Amino acid sequence: MPRNKAQIKRIGVLTGGGDAPGLNAVIRAVVKVAVREYGLSIIGFIDGFGGLIENRARRMAEKDVVGILPRGGTILGTTNRDNPFHYPVKEDGKIVYKDISGQVMDNIASQGIDALIIIGGDGSLKIALELWKRYNLPVIGVPKTIDNDIAATDRTFGFDTALTTATEAIDKLHTTAESHHRVMVLEVMGRYAGWIALHSGVAGGADVILIPEIPFTIEKVCEKITERKKAGKHFSIVVVAEGAVPVGGQVVVKKVVEGSFEPLRLGGIGSVVAEQIEERTGIETRVTILGHLQRGGSPTPFDRILATRFGAAAVNFLMEGRYGEMVCLRTPDIGSVPLAEATGAMRCVPLGSDLVRAAREMGISFGD
Numbered sequence: 211m212p213r214n215k216a217q218i219k220r221i222g223v224l225t226g227g228g229d230a231p232g233l234n235a236v237i238r239a240v241v242k243v244a245v246r247e248y249g250l251s252i253i254g255f256i257d258g259f260g261g262l263i264e265n266r267a268r269r270m271a272e273k274d275v276v277g278i279l280p281r282g283g284t285i286l287g288t289t290n291r292d293n294p295f296h297y298p299v300k301e302d303g304k305i306v307y308k309d310i311s312g313q314v315m316d317n318i319a320s321q322g323i324d325a326l327i328i329i330g331g332d333g334s335l336k337i338a339l340e341l342w343k344r345y346n347l348p349v350i351g352v353p354k355t356i357d358n359d360i361a362a363t364d365r366t367f368g369f370d371t372a373l374t375t376a377t378e379a380i381d382k383l384h385t386t387a388e389s390h391h392r393v394m395v396l397e398v399m400g401r402y403a404g405w406i407a408l409h410s411g412v413a414g415g416a417d418v419i420l421i422p423e424i425p426f427t428i429e430k431v432c433e434k435i436t437e438r439k440k441a442g443k444h445f446s447i448v449v450v451a452e453g454a455v456p457v458g459g460q461v462v463v464k465k466v467v468e469g470s471f472e473p474l475r476l477g478g479i480g481s482v483v484a485e486q487i488e489e490r491t492g493i494e495t496r497v498t499i500l501g502h503l504q505r506g507g508s509p510t511p512f513d514r515i516l517a518t519r520f521g522a523a524a525v526n527f528l529m530e531g532r533y534g535e536m537v538c539l540r541t542p543d544i545g546s547v548p549l550a551e552a553t554g555a556m557r558c559v560p561l562g563s564d565l566v567r568a569a570r571e572m573g574i575s576f577g578d
Contacts, residue, residue, distance in 0.1 A: 218248075218348065218528060222323040223270075224255040224262060225284040226334035228472075230356050230368025231509035232517035233284035236329050238275040239521025245272055248529055253321050257287040258330075259337065263294055263310065265317040279518075280508045282371075290333065290472060295340055315345055324348065325533070327524045331355040331366075332553060333472065335536060339549035342534035350524045351536035351549055356504055359403035361557045362547040363538035367517040372399065372504040373409050376449075379500055380414025383447060391444035393435055393487055393495040397480025399504050400451045401472070402461075404559045406504070407451035411574065412565060417446045418575045420483065422453035422461075423559045426577025428486045434575035435491055446493075450483055452476040457578075477501075519544050 223240050225233050237254070244250040252270040255261035268274075278285055294311045318326065325348035328338040335351045342349045353360040356372035376398045387394040396416075400406045404421025411419035418434055420426050435446045453461050453476055464477035480497045488495040509517065516539065523537045523544045536552040538545055559566065570576070 218250065218324040220251045220253060220322050221325045221327060221525070221528060222253045222255060222267070222318065222321065223286070223327045224258055224329065225286050225288045225354070226258040226328060226330035226337070227288065227290050227354065228331065228356075229283050229288050229505050230354050230366075231282045231371035231505070231507060232367035232513040233288075233329060233354060234275075234278040234281045235509060235514045235517035236352055236354075236367070236521035236524075237270075237285060238278055239518045240327055240525055241270050241275045242272060243522045243525040248525070250525075253323055254286045258289045259292040259294060259314075259334070260289050261287070262314050262317060263292055263297065265320065267321055279514060282505075282507050282509060291467075293333070293337060295337065311341070311344065314341075315347070318347070325350070325528045327352060327528070329354050331357075332360060332556070335360070335549055336553045338536075339534070339553055342549060348528060348533040349549075350528050350533070350546075351552065352520045352524050353536060353538065353552065356406065357400045357403055358405040359401060359557045360552060361555045362536065362552040363557075364541045365516065365539050367509070367513045367520065368505075369405065370512040370516075371507065371510045372406055373413070374510055375504050375507065376406055376410035376500060377413045379498065379503075380410060380416060380447060380449065383498065384415070384445075387445040387447060390494070393446045393448060393484070393491070393493050395448045395450060395480050395484040395487070395495060395497040397450045397452060397477070397497065397499040399500070400453060401476060402453045402556060402558070404451045404454070407449050407454070408559055408565060408569070411449035412569050412572075414449070415447070416449040416574060418448040418577060419569065420448070420450045420454040420479075420577050421559060422451055422455060423561060424576045424578050425455050425457040425459070427457050428483070428490065428577075430575060431483070431577045432487060432490045435487065435493065439491075439493070448483065448487070450480045452479060454479050454483075
């Protein structure tokens with residue numbers, strides 16, 4: 211029997227920001243726990259905050275989440291734009307940004323929603339925090355990003371799947387690199403944090419790993435490759451995080467998108483590094499950019515389980531009155547932290563971590 215003892219009768223849920231494997235697992239858990247345990251009704255907003263702004267929504271029941279556990283993406287759709295506190299509006303032929311959060315609150319009221327679960331990354335969670343602070347809206351955040359860079363949680367779902375994709379790519383590059391005696395450069399995502407590059411590089415046996423937290427010099431990178439060649443190893447694998455920077459340099463920006471949660475679209479550092487390696491060493495060098503392959507596909511068992519735990523906890527915390535918080539993993543337990551703490555800083559690779567140390571001791575170069 212449902213055990214709803216709170217004033218909450220209907221909750222809304224949305225997925226914001228870039229997609230990540232495991233989003234559907236969270237949605238599934240939210241719906242099933244809300245219905246089975248508390249007898250709640252569920253409203254899913256379509257296409258993230260865009261649906262919240264335009265009042266595009268659908269009622270959800272258990273039948274709507276059948277079979278979605280192994281599916282990548284999100285059945286609700288998402289967008290990394292549409293910040294209601296900074297929304298583009300055309301006036302006199304020009305784009306100006308306005309606060310239309312009042313419209314969002316009207317839409318929430320029109321749907322009869324008592325509380326909201328926002329599944330997203332740093333940008334989405336900041337919006338959740340603002341809705342809580344300004345309007346006292348009962349809200350719970352669920353951390354989502356393949357980049358694993360959200361503070362106050364040991365892990366975000368989506369990361370393990372992206373890591374698996376990147377590691378499999380390195381495994382494949384090894385064979386062709388060795389066959390042709392080439393240097394293979396693999397560019398992976400991660401924004402300004404090097405978690406994907408570090409973990410996949412170690413797991414895949416890379417020779418050089420370049421991450422944002424450790425500025426590199428191309429001289430040191432080439433030094434490692436040359437050493438390997440002199441030792442009779444006629445190929446090398448270089449893993450580069452998209453946010454990696456040379457000493458005294460800047461990130462390589464592929465595109466600037468106004469109004470996006472992430473206005474600077476990083477990308478291209480892999481090609482820059484590959485060109486410099488070939489020019490300086492004379493060794494044929496090729497680059498592979500994984501891009502959105504890291505966001506796609508079926509989530510790994512780890513991500514399915516973590517996402518399920520997050521979704522169930524989000525509903526339970528709402529019903530316990532724990533508003534304005536974010537679900538988090540405090541290994542081995544699921545807990546929660548204030549949204550202000552979760553969005554206050556980016557979670558970067560600690561330079562003194564045992565994994566960085568182990569990588570160095572294994573002979574991996576960080577280009578420093």
